[in-house]
Amino acid sequence: MSQLNNVTPLFRDLAKVEHDHQIACQECALYRLCLPLGLHNNDLAKLDSIIERSKSLTRGQSLFSAETPFKSVFVVRSGCFKTTVDAVDGREQVTGFYFPGEFIGMDAIYQQAYQSSAKALETSTVCELPYDKLQQFSTTIPQLQTQMLNRLSKELSGDKNLMFLLGKKTAEEKLATFLLSLSRRFQERGFSARDFQLSMSRGDIANHLGLAIETVSRLFSRFQDEGLIRIHNKALTLLDIDKLKQLCG
Amino acid sequence: MSQLNNVTPLFRDLAKVEHDHQIACQECALYRLCLPLGLHNNDLAKLDSIIERSKSLTRGQSLFSAETPFKSVFVVRSGCFKTTVDAVDGREQVTGFYFPGEFIGMDAIYQQAYQSSAKALETSTVCELPYDKLQQFSTTIPQLQTQMLNRLSKELSGDKNLMFLLGKKTAEEKLATFLLSLSRRFQERGFSARDFQLSMSRGDIANHLGLAIETVSRLFSRFQDEGLIRIHNKALTLLDIDKLKQLCG
């Protein structure tokens, strides 16, 4: 029931939010998804020493925006974030949703200024990586540097796929693609690929996919009528993953 | 006249294509736009030694595609390229156009496999940077590493803006934004911000902006009727840059 009401932040147990300031990377359940992957023991200790942990945010709270002075990139530790590109006229594009182990703020490195905003979608925590220190360390720890490049490259390739989605896919294809992307990422984190809670609103989903809320709502209803999914508020079950894959185009 | 017929590859003089295998980074006119920026003399020499130059391509030729084994990232030296994300059903999204000094192929780093295709839009040359060697050197040359991260970050932030464009802008805003992006990049390279040749077809532009060819064609005509631009085949003049900026949203 607490699951249905979305009271329990997703992944809380995975990241052990309650004691996170005490948890070193080595002990963190996110290790295999996170930056330190492949680092040797004493390199890991070095990295550990620069990470500022236990920054905690509640639903709707901003992690940073274009007005925040750039200092750090972040790794999601628990919960979920959305990032947006904001225009002066108030329009905004949700550029991504971020789950534990995923990086936020890397598009700020070049200009040394945040180019987008990040908001928590539920009670969430992050590990903060001060960029200047990260840069210092990556000189002496080649694997860290490799990992940073890999992270950036991965996000880049994800964004190219999103450009394809926004520019070429139909509404149906967009939503199917989105649901399967969530499914894959839940699975990577040890959760069910079939059953999970949507941490974002219909509005956020619609915005991200370049659709109207109403279109997303209608598609959810249609997918449900066709037996592809079962959705009740934010609780989602993927009933026919193969069929959804076909719909992705 | 040769300019109108687009016989002369753009930027040829700038990059000195004819002798490019002899030109070291230090002597290259692209230096201030390119990777070696900020490197010390003997670091520069090291970098120089790993760069494979004078890879030359003609209009329509492929630099790489998803089938090509990953080995290198590339810097455009002269000419112009487009990159695409390709779907199995034949649909493709033009994810970007690349001018001298700009990087291609960085989204391949993470998977060590090209995620997109790159094609020359005219006679073009690239500097090839074998990734394994680049990685070796950046351990000993911190500035090189910083530069790589900056490049990736810059592309990332550009892609987020493209996501905003694709998801939220109207056809008019899309085209105005695109024209000004070209203008800015020509200017950065020492060319006129007002007069230049489009190296890409209407189809490529339309595809990139998530529009139909006909829409792009109609908008060019309308912008011309309204005195914003003058366009004849591929020769473009921006007559009212301020007004175009207003149209970007």
Place this chain on the structure above:
DNA sequence: ACTTTTTATTGATCCAGGTCAATGCGCCTT
């Protein structure tokens, strides 16, 4: 110089998905 092919323009029509409007439902507050 002539033919073929490709690319661009322009007009007419259509439709996927947006917008507007009404209603419903969950959830918070007191």
Place this chain on the structure above:
DNA sequence: AAGGCGCATTGACCTGGATCAATAAAAAGT
């Protein structure tokens, strides 16, 4: 448990830009 608020659903209608179709005009080939 009643009222209020924000989010979600559903229906009716509309529209921006897609698609279809017909030329036209470059560019490429011979």
